[in-house]
Amino acid sequence: MCGRSTTTLASIVQDPSLKSIYLIIDALDECKANLDQLLDLISQTASTSTRVKWIVSSRNEPNIEARLRFDHTQTRLSLELNEAHVSRAIEIFIDFKVSKLRLIEDDGELQETVRGQIYAKANGTSLWAALVLKELEPVESWVILDVLQDMPPELEPLYDRMLRQVEQLQRKDPEFCRLVLSTITLAYRPLHLLELGVLSNLPRQISSNLDKVVKVVNKCGSFLTIRRNRAFFIHQSAKDFLLERAFNRLFPSGKADVIYTMFSKSLEIMSKTLRRDIYELQDPGLPIEMVEPPVPDPLAVAQYSCLYWVDHLLDYHRRHTTKDVIDGGYVHRFLRTSFVFWLEALSLLKSLPNGVVIIMKLENWIKVSYVADLRMLVGSAVLSKMKFDKNPELHAFIHDARRFAVSNRSIVERAPLQVYCSALVFAPENSITLEGHTDWVMSVAFSPDGKQVVSGSNDETVRLWDAATGALQQTLRGHTDDVASVAFSPDGKQVVSGSDDKTVRLWDAATGALQQTLEGHTDDVASVAFSTNGKQVPTLYVSGEWLVEGTTKYLWLPTNYRPTCEAVWSKIIVWDMRQGDYHFFRFNNG
Incomplete structure (x- = not known):
């Protein structure tokens, strides 16, 4: 914080x-x-x-x-040199809090006795007084003096008593409290109650219900307090006690299990929560300053995970190894399916610079691990007989992810949804995001739900991609010449392609199967589209640093892609750049 x-x-x-x-x-x-x-x-x-x-x-x-x-x-101002003023302030605080003890509010004599005992045992420590008064709130009048008598006069014994009370709760409550306290102790910042419920691995019927998480937190003695739906330690000394004096009681199997749970639950939360346009902004050019989080905020449960999942991964891997950081492992699968969603979420949280640092931290850790393993193998006969990089796909993806995040930070930080537009179109050269076609890509279109991208190329193929990760899903073969135009049907179930082989082909977007070949053209097919219920063709133009469709900012243009002049025909805009290059952009409603 x-x-x-x-x-x-x-x-x-x-x-x-x-x-x-x-x-x-x-x-x-x-x-x-x-x-x-x-x-x-x-x-x-x-x-x-x-x-x-x-x-x-x-x-x-x-x-x-x-x-x-x-x-x-x-x-x-030194409090030690102003002890009289401090003591008087504590007395006023105790007087006020005792007067608010509901179960003795009508018994003035008992109130006075309680005040006197708290004055004597607090010994000038306001935190001790506050903790004891909180413990006394639910205590009946006829036993309040006995309970007060049992309170040890110093903080550490008082914390020990509080923890013993937690351990003596009924049924599964002691374990639930242990999960909550251990998670908050290892968290990098105070947790929202919804974050806490999931990261601490509480049962779903508790973690998904804010009121039930509150009940568990309130059972954790007086170690925790809740402010604005976030759980905080009552004082740094409470956290210190749990980590230093009660470590084995809080972490019976060591910290590693809790750290790993926080890492794995973070990936699980993000995988389930993050999606394209999670705030349903719809406008690709909407600046971050105009974004208002919806109520309820779908990112509330995933905010901590988005920022700290790599920290918990590295904390765990400093002393342990798992199969999560290998080709096809948990980390690789998350990055392949949700990397771009994660960048969007970081932009919405105004934390994209943190995301760049996170990826760089992960890449650097992998490099250090690689060098350490290499040193172990130098001089070994094994080294010459094996392919040393055991996880080339994961390493390549993380390297590419870092390049992608660094290259596009500026625009995605300003307009979150540009991660699906300008960021993908102008991804770094040789990026994994763009690899697949073996010749020029002539046409690209998004599916109506934004989950797929279709591309047509001079390599005579049509390809379907995962819009979030850039992963190739299908390669559609059948054309015998350049594919000049592609589009999705309004329902996203079909793809149409037009080619210089003078045919139009219809494909199943789910399976990639060829459904129909339309023949009859006597020349190249330059443009294809599905009927859109008679709506007008979009108006395309370049305005400053943006390609605009109608009134919507659709695609941000990096500095070296901004035109000196442009021309529009139908759904095609052509512009030249200062270097003398020409760019064609075909807009498809799909």
């Missing part, structure tokens, strides 16, 4: 329209990621800007004190 928060705060303090800015950060010491960047931002703006005021609380940690560089422009 700290990394993105630092970027956001930097944008705020640099905004000239804000005359006075007051920023408050509590528990700065609990920020783990990019803490140095945040400390530098605070230090620089506090000493150079009169518009920005910071109020920061933290434990006394040397690195924080050193980076903040206190001087005459800053005020430092």
Whole structure:
């Protein structure tokens, strides 16, 4: 959370329209990621800007004190040196919370006794008081003093008591709580309750129901709190206790099992959730600034997985190996079927730069693993007798995925659905995404549901592709000359192709079977299309950096593909580029 928060705060303090800015950060010491960047931002703006005021609380940690560089422009308040004020604040807090204990609200004498015992045992620790008061909320008046008496006077014994209570719950509740606590402990950020339910591998009847996940979280003692449907530790010390003092109770088989579950569940969530145009935007050129997440948000359950699945994969593989990272393994299958969907989701989450980093991290890890294995085999007779790269298809796909993501980051970040348009059309040269035809591709069209692409080529074939991954599905053979035009039927069940062999052919889009050959033309067939119920032919033109159909931005054009002039005929637009090359684009309603 700290990394993105630092970027956001930097944008705020640099905004000239804000005359006075007051920023408050509590528990700065609990920020783990990019803490140095945040400390530098605070230090620089506090000493150079009169518009920005910071109020920061933290434990006394040397690195924080050193980076903040206190001087005459800053005020430092040490709680240890103001113990009387702190104690009075804790007393006021205890008074207020005791008055709100519903089961003793009519018994003033009992309230006073409870206050006195909490004052005495809290010993100036507000967190201890808050945890005990939360534990007392459901306790009946006639046993409240006995329960309070059993409360240990220090935090660590109190946490131990809370965990023992969780372990003594009935039936399967202790295991459900263990799954939840272990998952939150290893998560890279606080989890949405829907994310938590799935990543912790709770039963489906619980994980799919927000209210039921809340019930499980509430059974986890007072270790967790819920804010805006996200689960947080009540305090960093609670997480530290579970990881350091209660590790074997939380992870009886070690952390590896939980890490692997978080990785595998992430791939499962994304595979089931991600799809083309998940927000149903429909407009390929719609800028990200105009995108409003639908309610309910279909990406809510998959957000964490989209950003951290590779981190959990690498965490697991540092000490273990699986068959997930091999040709045809779990990772390879996910990338083949959902890679482009994943990029769209990252763009919608405004996290596409993270996606590029994720792919690069995965590729670098594979390279390091490759070199390590190679060093083990150097000098061995085995090396000369084997094909060393054991997973060439996966490695090639990840390499290509990285090139694809880097090349198209700019436009996909601005308009998410361009990942299916400009990104595929202008993919890097020699990309796996475009390989298959052996001659020029003359015509391309999407199926009505956007799941398939059909292409016609001068190699005399028609090919059907998976629109999400670029994987070849069918090669349709039968034409004896260049295929000049292809189109889908409005229902997506048929493909029509026109060729310089003077024939039109109808194909089954599902099986690739030839259904009919239409003969009779005396010259090349330059264009084919299905009837579209009498609707007008789309109007095509280039506007700046976009190819526009009607009023819809359809295809973003990279800088070196933007025309100096263009001409339109029927459904075909021709444009020339500054290099002197010509490009033909045939628009098909299908």
